[in-house]
Amino acid sequence: MNRKLRMAMIGGGKDAFIGAVHRLAMNMDGQIELVAGALSINPEVAVDSGKSLFLDEDRIYTDYKVMLEKEAAMPAEKRIDFVSIVTPNFVHFEPAMMALEKGFHVVIEKPITFTLDQAKQLKAKVEETGLSLLLCHTYTGYPMVKQAKQFIKSGALGKVRKVYVEYPQGWLSTFLEGTGQAQASWRTDPKKSGKAGSMGDIGTHAFNLAEYITGLEVTHLCSNINIVVEGRMLDDDGAAFLKFNNGATGVLMATQIAAGEENNVKIRVYGEKGGIEWKHEDNNTLLVKWLDKPTEIYRTGGGYNSSFAAHNTRTPAGHPEGFLEAFANMYRNFALTVAAKIDGITPREEWLDFPSVNEGVRGMAFVDNVIESGKSDVKWKEFEI
Known part of the structure; x- marks a missing residue:
């Protein structure tokens, strides 16, 4: 690939802790750019957060469903490649399932879903689509x-x-x-x-x-x-x-x-x-x-x-590495894997070494x-x- 992967974020607005961590991690290697977001269930916070991150106003959304529909309808050279879901776990399943159905790869916070049955449904959808899913068990990134x-x-x-x-x-x-x-x-x-x-x-x-x-x-x-x-x-x-x-x-x-x-x-x-x-x-x-x-x-x-x-x-x-670097390792391995899939090549084993839907189940x-x-x-x- 001769471009960065394009990411959208669901949740993680200016009033959230983990969203900022994800953005630091995905930025660390210069492989990913945040281009769209439905950053809060509060419309005002969603808009303010998007503006503070300098997103294009037409890609700042107040509803993740609208975002996924509109992003899926965009031309290939503009639409997102994957979605990062950083909401509480009761708002994991529906956006993840919809993203996969629209053809987008998924990054998701842990636990993967609200129930075991939902996790099994996500696993079936990942296997059906062949898309990649990163589950953020950060400690495996050290x-x-x-x-x-x-x-x-x-x-x-x-x-x-x-x-x-x-x-x-x-x-x-x-x-x-x-x-x-x-x-x-x-x-x-x-x-x-x-x-x-x-x-x-x-x-x-x-x-x-x-x-x-x-x-x-x-x-x-x-x-x-x-x-x-x-x-x-x-x-x-x-x-x-x-x-x-x-x-x-x-x-x-x-x-x-x-x-x-x-x-x-x-x-x-x-x-x-x-x-x-x-x-x-x-x-x-x-x-x-x-x-x-x-x-x-x-x-x-x-x-x-x-x-x-x-x-x-x-x-x-001798130079300390820590939480943010471990988080970034997960994002980098996921990004390298997704880019390889887009290019039609086989990812290296080291790239595939990140938690996914099986660990989620x-x-x-x-x-x-x-x-x-x-x-x-x-x-x-x-x-x-």
């Missing part, structure tokens, strides 16, 4: 997470035996939604967030990270789900024992009432010969611990890393299974999709 995945895939640790993954946050330690805080309000509202609170919001990240790095799938789980803060309608704390399809076992913890914690996602995986450890607070480091020799320290930018880690590394060793299945298990007296539950 170079050392990709290095961990390739390290385990190589068999260097032997058979995986044990997985510990945790995501502690503290921002919902009080009844924040009672103050009218927008992020807290929708995330704790079952009409907007779905049947899960912390398990849907951050538990899905932990679950995805465990399956992504190990290459395994959860087959059974046993969970405990809690509502700690009085008056809250959805879980703000929980944990689950896991069984994987190779016989390994694991423990997953996700809580939003760990006062003082920020976003220190952490995972440890142990095999027959050793283990790996990665944590978000020191995301440029991967520890490899051996049964019979000293611990090794792998660092972002090291020439010894895999092609997958190297492809997603942006700065020389498994994430929604995790929500259903972990909540059902948490409400049940049965010790173990089969992981059903």
